[in-house]
Amino acid sequence: MSLRQKLLLVALCTLALPIAGWLYVRQMESLLRQGQEQALTATATAVARSLAVIDVPLPLPGNGWYVQQAVNPITIDGYGDDWAPLTPWSQPLGTRGKLLLAEDDHGFYIYVDVRTAHRTRADSGDANALSSDHLILDLVQGTQHCRYLLASAAPGSFTAQALDPLVAGLPSRIVGQWQEDGGGYRAEWRLPGGLGLTALGLGIYTAADGGDPVAADVRPLWRYSPDLSQELARLAPEATRARLLAPAGWLLAQSGRLTTSGPQPGWLSSVIYRSLLADPLEEAEPWTADVPRLDLPEVGRASKGVPSTVWRQGEERDSVVLAAAVPVERDHAVVGVLLLEQASRAVPLLANRAFLSLLMTSFGVMLVAGAILLLFATRLSLRLGRLRDAVERAQLDDGRMDGHLMQGRFPMTESDDELGDLARSFQRLFEAVGGYTDYLRTLASKLSHELNTPLAIVKSSLDNLEHAELSEEAQPYLARARDGVARLGTLVRAMSEASRMERAIAAAEPEDVDLIDVVRGCAEAYRSLAGARRLECVLPAQPVHLHGAPELIAQALDKLFDNALSFTPADGWLRLSLHPLEDGAEIELANQGPPLPAAMQGRLFDSLVSLRDKAIPGDAPHLGLGLYVVRLVAERHGGIASARNLQDGSGVAFSLRLHGMPRQRLAG
Incomplete structure (x- = not known):
């Protein structure tokens, strides 16, 4: 991975900016919500206190019976078809019954559904009516009340029996309908309108369960009040919907309607707000304005004296509704719950604007940071490339160091940063390596030059001794001294030749060649030298x-053939073979002859190492430079030279494994 790619990855760390901003915007939205909650709660509390201190008909503490407004005409037949729209808000009556109360311009309607599997039947006028299954109705008018017994021995019409003395203003006769099925019975009757009832009592007596046959659950009557709604509309703030509820959640009064202010946000802003910014919202359906009772946790908490707020989805797209439920207290008792609702697009709009502004700012910052890092990485890569090119050009083809680079032209040595320190370190290193290389390169020639003078002195001295009269015993010593001088002279000349050969191998220019032509040409030239x-x-x-230097390969084969020929018997054999490899080629020259000593197999290709007999006086010394040249040629082609004994012990094999010389890159 390049430096630019790594720095671009580092630039991705700027993604922390929009993430931190997103968290900040969410926190800001939470603070905005908290501010609106506190403001609406304070407003609702003020309205609730106003309702408590003025003379408005608030419900008394405790439970009550809620009277709904009939939405369609009700026929007294004992069946619940006419009550279907009101059935979801039936009220429990004892452990076995359900109660529905409704009124319209024609009267006050009561519907009771009792579930019991065992029946004891009697009519209201029978002597055993109180011991059979029956209903108790208690009508309360101020401080007076009258109880009625409702029973029927069979489905059909029934007439209630008064249990108490009749009270003026209360009906003397109540007629209704009684219907039964396998699971219980239903009773339905109508009272005249305008009775002015302040409370209503109902009781279910089942003979199978026993108990007080005349007991009734007496509760005050709650209903929706237009007068109370007008008073609430006067106190409630504008652009809000106010609902006054009984502690059990029954609707007593309401005013206003929800109106959403602010421009309509786009679909993208809506998606962003709902998916990234908005906290969970309550569904809008349980808060609909058409229900007579709101059975919600917020109302329940407020009925216990604890104010509560909740956010829910608005009826219009991309709007939110804040609802605050506060208790209405009178004489330190909760007599109702005030629910104040306010719809708005302000919170989503502010959050969206802040978030979109943050996104644009973060995107701009990321672009600028990415561009700066990219430019920095590009400049750093170019500088490193210059340093790399300078390092690669520091050594010339003949092994010497480039004198121009060593004379203060090494790039970036004047920079004050870390790359400048690295460039100066490279320059000092190359100066030291160049000096040492020059010393090693000229060591052989210096030694050969320095040795020539003492060798000439020794040789001239030996020549003078030949003209002197020496004893017969001294003549062999003189001959050995002259042979040693000759060998030293040959060694000095060979050292100079080896130095020139190393430079020539390093400076060879590669080309694309077919090794078959090279090996075949060498084999044809060797046949005349092989003799028998x-x-x-x-x-x-x-x-x-192969991409290589054919003259170097031919020179290496010459050295191998010369070496093999010196060890092969006059009637022996030689085998020159070429084998292609996946990444190059292998040239092998095998010959019949003595095997290699095990201790010498790893040192054959070193300089000045030879296995030839060196003890024959007068012969030209063999300095062991031929196989050293073979190794240099193999290494110049990215390969190795090796030797091994043949498995059958008949001779040895020298192999030259070549991979090719590197191709030179064109300077850009």
């Missing part, structure tokens, strides 16, 4: 291409 020895050449059928 058999020379076999094994070549592959397909071309073997």
Whole structure:
């Protein structure tokens, strides 16, 4: 991975900016919500206190019976078809019954549904009516009340029996309908309108359960009040909907309607707000304005004296509604719950604007930071590339260091940063390596030059001794001294030749060649030199291409052949073969002859190492430079040179494994 890619990855760390901003905007939205909650709660509390201190008909503490407004005409037949729209808000009556109360311009309607599997039947006028299954109705008018017994021995019409003395203003006769099924019975009757009832009592007596046959659950009557609604509209703030509820959640009064202010946000802003910014919202359906009772946790908490707020989805798209429920207290008792609701798009709009502004700012910052890092990485890469090119050009083809770079032209040595320190360190290193390389490169020539003078002195001295009269005993010593001087002279000349050969191998120019042509040409030239020895050449059928220096390969083969020829018997054999490899080629020259000593196999290709006999006086010394040249050629082609004994022990094999010389890159 390049430096630019790594720095671009580092630039991605700027993503922390929009993430931190997103958290900040969410926190800001929470603070905005908290501010609105506190403001609406304070307003609702003020309205609730106003309702408590003025003379408005608030419900008394405790439970009550809620009277709904009939939405359609009700026929007294004992069936619940006419009550279907009101059935979801039936009120429990004892453990076995359900109660529905409704009124319209024609009267006051009561519907009771009792579930019991065992029946004891009697009519209201029978002597055993109180011991059979029956209903108790208690009508309360101020401080007076009258109880009625409702019973029927069979489905159909029934007439209630008064249990108390009749009270003026209360009906003397109540007629209704009684219907039964396998699971219980239903009773339905109508009272005249305008009775002015302040409370109503109802009781269910089941003979199978026992108990007080005349007991009734007497509760005050709650209903929706237009007068109270007008008073509430006067106190409630504008652009809000106010609802006054009984502690059990029954609607007593309401005013106002929800109106959403502010422009309509786009669909993208809506998606962003709902998915990234908005806290969970309550569904809007339980808060609909058409229900007579709100059975919600917020109302329940407020009925216990604890104010509560909740956010829910608005009826219009992308709007939110804040609802605050506060208790209405009179004489330190909760007599109702005031629910104040306010719809708005302000919170989503502010949050969206802040978030979109943050996104644009963060995006701009990321672009600028990314561009700066990219430019920095590009400049750093270019500087490193210059330093790399300078390092690669520091060594010339002949192994010497580039004198221009060593004379203060090494790039970036004047920089004050870390790359400048690195460039100066490279320059000092190359100066030291260049000096040492020059010393090693000229060591052989210096030694050969310095040794020539003492060798000439020794040789001239030996020549003078030959003209002197020496005893017969001294003549062999003189001959050995002259042979030693000759060998030293040959060694000095060979050192100079080896130094020139190393430079020549390093400076060789590569080209694309077919090794088959190189090996075949060498084999044809060796046949005249092999004499009576058999020379076999094994070549592959397909071309073997290699990027290298053919003259160096031929020179290495010459050294190998010269070495093999010196060890091969006059009637022996030699085999030159070429084998292609996946990443190059291998040239092997095998010959018949003595095996290699195990201790010498790893040192054969070192300089000045030879296995030839060195003890014959007068012969030209062999300095062991031929296989050293073979190793240099192999290494110049990215390969190795090796030697091994043949498995059958008949001779040895020298192999030259070549991978090719590197291709030179064109300077950009």
